[in-house]
Amino acid sequence: MIFKEINKEYVGKILFFLSLILFLISISKINFGLNVDEAFSLMITNTNFLETIHLTAIDVHPPLYYLILKLFLGVFDIFGFDPIISGQILSILPMALLLLIDFTKIRKDFGWLVCGIYAICIVSMPNFMYYTLTIRMYSFAMFFVTVTYLIAFDLTKASSFKNWILLTVFVILSFYTHYYAVIGCLIIYLMLLIYFILNNRQQIKYLILSGIVSFLAYIPWIYIILTQINKYHDNYWIQPLYGEQLLRTFWYVFSSNTFSSMIIGILLVCSLVILIYCFIKDTNKEKIDFLAICALSILIFTIVFGLLISIFIMPLFNERYVFPILGIFWLGFSILLAKNYENKKIFAFCLVILLCASCINTIYYINSSDIASRDMEILGNITFEEGDVIIHDNLHTQLTFERWYCPQCDNYNYYDSDVNSMQIIDEAFANNHTVWVFYRDSGSTRLRGSDGSLLNALSQFYNLEPISKLEPDPFNNIPTEIFKVNSSK
Numbered sequence: 001m002i003f004k005e006i007n008k009e010y011v012g013k014i015l016f017f018l019s020l021i022l023f024l025i026s027i028s029k030i031n032f033g034l035n036v037d038e039a040f041s042l043m044i045t046n047t048n049f050l051e052t053i054h055l056t057a058i059d060v061h062p063p064l065y066y067l068i069l070k071l072f073l074g075v076f077d078i079f080g081f082d083p084i085i086s087g088q089i090l091s092i093l094p095m096a097l098l099l100l101i102d103f104t105k106i107r108k109d110f111g112w113l114v115c116g117i118y119a120i121c122i123v124s125m126p127n128f129m130y131y132t133l134t135i136r137m138y139s140f141a142m143f144f145v146t147v148t149y150l151i152a153f154d155l156t157k158a159s160s161f162k163n164w165i166l167l168t169v170f171v172i173l174s175f176y177t178h179y180y181a182v183i184g185c186l187i188i189y190l191m192l193l194i195y196f197i198l199n200n201r202q203q204i205k206y207l208i209l210s211g212i213v214s215f216l217a218y219i220p221w222i223y224i225i226l227t228q229i230n231k232y233h234d235n236y237w238i239q240p241l242y243g244e245q246l247l248r249t250f251w252y253v254f255s256s257n258t259f260s261s262m263i264i265g266i267l268l269v270c271s272l273v274i275l276i277y278c279f280i281k282d283t284n285k286e287k288i289d290f291l292a293i294c295a296l297s298i299l300i301f302t303i304v305f306g307l308l309i310s311i312f313i314m315p316l317f318n319e320r321y322v323f324p325i326l327g328i329f330w331l332g333f334s335i336l337l338a339k340n341y342e343n344k345k346i347f348a349f350c351l352v353i354l355l356c357a358s359c360i361n362t363i364y365y366i367n368s369s370d371i372a373s374r375d376m377e378i379l380g381n382i383t384f385e386e387g388d389v390i391i392h393d394n395l396h397t398q399l400t401f402e403r404w405y406c407p408q409c410d411n412y413n414y415y416d417s418d419v420n421s422m423q424i425i426d427e428a429f430a431n432n433h434t435v436w437v438f439y440r441d442s443g444s445t446r447l448r449g450s451d452g453s454l455l456n457a458l459s460q461f462y463n464l465e466p467i468s469k470l471e472p473d474p475f476n477n478i479p480t481e482i483f484k485v486n487s488s489k
Contacts, residue, residue, distance in 0.1 A: 008113045008341050015116030016103065019123045022362055023099065026129040029365070030088050032380075033372035033476035036396040038135040039403035042083050045070045057224045060232065060316075064176035065137030087135035094143035095132045098122055098327065105150065106331075110288065113338040117354070121330035124358040126256050126265070129365040130475065131323060138323045141178035144170050145185060146327030149298070152188050153291055156195055159203050168210045172217045174324070179225075179316070180302060181324040185214075187301045191294055233314045242307055245317050249303060252319035253326065255357075256364040257474055264357045271350040272296075275336040278346065288335060295332030299325045371473040378468050379478065384409050384436070389428040391421055391485075393454040394440040396477035401438070409436075414454045421454075422461065425485055437464060438479035441472060455483075463487050 034042070044055040044066055052070055056063040069090060076086035099119060107115035122128055131138045148170040154163050171189075174181035189211055196203045255265030276296075279289055302325045303317075310317040337354070340346045384390075386408040392398035393414045402411040410428075412419045428435045439455055458464060464483040472480050 008111070008338075011341075012107075012112030012114070012116035012338075016112070016119045019099070019116070019119030022120070022129075022358065023095070023123045023132075025362065026123065026132045026365065027092050029129075029369035029373075030085060030133060031369060031373040032082070032084050032376045033369075033473075033478070034084065034135070034400060034404060035475060036400045036403075036477045038087070039400045039405070039477075041066065041069060041135045042073075042087060043403040043407075045073050045083070057228060060228050061137060061178065062176045062221060064173065065140050065178075068140070069135070084135070088133045091131070091133055091135060091139045094139040095122070095128075098143050098146060101147065101150070110335060111338065113341060114334050117337055117351075118331055118334035120354065120358055121334055122327060124361050125326070125330055126254060126261070126357075126361055127252065127320075127323060128326075129361065137177050138320070141174065141181040141324035142327045144174040144177055145181050145188075145324045146331070148174055148185055149188055149295065149328045149331070152192050155192065155203070156199075156287070159200075159206065164206050164210055168213050171210070171214045175214065175218045176221065178321070178324050180306065180321040183302050183305050184298060184325045184328070187298050187305075191298075229314055242310065242317070245319065246303070246307075249319040249322060253299070253322065253329070256361050258360065258364055261357070261360045261364060264353065264360055267353045268357050271337075271353045272333060274346060275333070275340060275350060278340055278343070279336060282339075289339060292332040292335035292339070295328045295335070299329045368473050368475050371471045372476050375470040375473065375476065375478055378470055379405070382467065382482065385434065387428075387431070387433045389424060389433055389435045390438055391424070391435065391454070391458075392438045392440075392479075394438070394477070394479070397438055397440055397479050400477040414457075421458065425458075425462065426488075429488075435485035436467075437483040437485060439481040439483065440478075441480040458485070461488060 040059060044052050044059075047055065049067065049070070052066050053063045056066050069087060072090045073083050073086050076089070077083070081089075099122070102115050102119050102122070106118060123132075131142070148167060151163055151167045151170060154160075155167065171185045174185045189207065192207055193204065196207060251262065251265065254268050255261040276293075279285070279293060282289065299322060302322060306317040306321065337347065337350050340350070384406045388406070388409040390398075390401060390406060390409050390411045391414055392401070392411060395413055395415075398411050398413045401409070410424075412421065412424055414421055425435050437454065437458060455464065463486045465486050467482045467484050470478060470480050470482070
């Protein structure tokens with residue numbers, strides 16, 4: 001038995017050390033590539049605080065992350081950091097803190113093996129490396145919700161004034177970071193209520209008090225939420241394609257955008273099913289086992305509530321919105337996997353699948369980041385002057401360049417019904433401005449792209465000089481080809 005315990009600890013330590021290497025790999029991929037939402041995040045940091053909050057409301061997100069980003073960029077600007085780099089460093093911090101909590105609290109409460117498995121999950125499962133550097137609120141929301149869940153678990157073991165304060169604080173932080181973090185925290189509250197009803201009714205009054213304080217703290221933003229619902233009820237970018245969204249959410253949680261990742265993702269689901277089956281068959285269940293099942297079920301309940309909100313209030317379900325819950329989800333997976341350590345066949349199978357998924361996700365992320373770096377180097381060699389005209393055939397590229405890369409240029413979308421491209425080009429020539437055409441191959445990515453009609457139409461009237469070809473990558477909203485319009489035919 002002593003040998004087995006030492007061996008289990010040794011495995012956990014190896015996994016944790018491996019996770020640190022993977023984490024360093026992910027943060028080494030800092031580059032200047034942005035997607036359309038990151039460009040929005042950076043754009044609104046150039047406004048004052050009231051304007052930032054107003055633009056946040058337009059973006060249909062709570063304001064806390066944007067305010068943190070604004071303050072952080074302001075501090076780093078003193079030292080001459082580029083805002084893109086500063087924003088990525090900020091997104092790294094919650095992931096680093098979660099690793100620290102894993103090494104301290106989770107290791108202490110659940111042992112080295114859970115600590116090591118969980119570390120692998122939070123640095124290399126699908127989308128975790130991506131959100132480690134993405135200049136958005138997702139890493140913060142995931143961190144706040146995960147800490148909320150850990151504090152809630154502590155409260156089921158022993159009540160303390162300190163933990164009730166911490167729970168309330170992290171719930172409020174979650175509320176003001178992402179709407180799906182709100183859903184996750186409400187489910188945690190509900191689970192705590194059920195637990196206290198069954199086991200410790202004396203704590204219910206503290207739970208209710210925590211909920212009241214959290215609600216009162218959120219009142220200033222509730223009016224904004226109601227305004228957003230009224231404004232976007234029938235005119236929001238998310239489409240009510242619930243079956244398709246459920247399928248995308250499944251792939252989002254378990255795989256990256258490659259065939260090999262999808263195969264290993266299916267095997268990862270099989271591993272999870274096996275671990276849940278082992279839990280059901282176990283006749284000696286402990287509190288930690290129920291903690292794991294609750295952690296897994298929060299993701300399911302969040303998806304259900306998100307779909308219900310989308311059906312009955314307004315479409316507000318997108319696969320990436322479940323990311324704030326994934327820190328809890330993979331904790332549940334880690335606990336169940338560690339629980340089966342003595343069953344060597346099941347443990348070895350699930351661990352191998354997990355490590356294969358980790359390798360595939362890491363390779364995918366490295367390749368995508370390297371593409372983004374090469375593309376940004378090409379773009380950096382092109383000079384865009386104030387007053388230049390850029391004709392886009394993709395809404396995302398238009399918004400990305402309009403918001404951040406080329407705000408000094410006049411950016412137009414060829415498919416906008418209000419845009420007369422020929423007239424715009426002729427006027428630019430009359431004013432001695434350069435005209436660029438940004439083409440994005442829609443067949444190369446899952447982003448909204450072109451059917452090729454832009455190039456076909458303009459080439460009939462103008463000479464299009466090929467300037468650069470870029471590699472399509474799924475993380476950044478940049479064109480795949482850039483042309484310079486030289487003259488009329």
